[in-house]
Amino acid sequence: MIDYTALAAASMSLIGTLVGTFGGILVANKLTNYRIEQLELKVAEHNKLVERTYQLEGRMTEAEHDIRDLKGGRP
Incomplete structure (x- = not known):
């Protein structure tokens, strides 16, 4: 006999x-996706900073060459 209770x-x-x-699982997945999005934003900010630093280094090298040319000397 089956006990239905x-x-x-x-x-x-x-x-x-x-x-x-x-x-x-769904809540954990949403949290993981949110954290990944936040990390992607931070990486994008970092990449912008690296790109700007690279451009500034290039401009600084040009400025150093110009200063050297104005002084009339070569290394």
């Missing part, structure tokens, strides 16, 4: 476990 309790337990598990 125990079967119902086991079924509700299974459903609750599945909902909790998949809910946790």
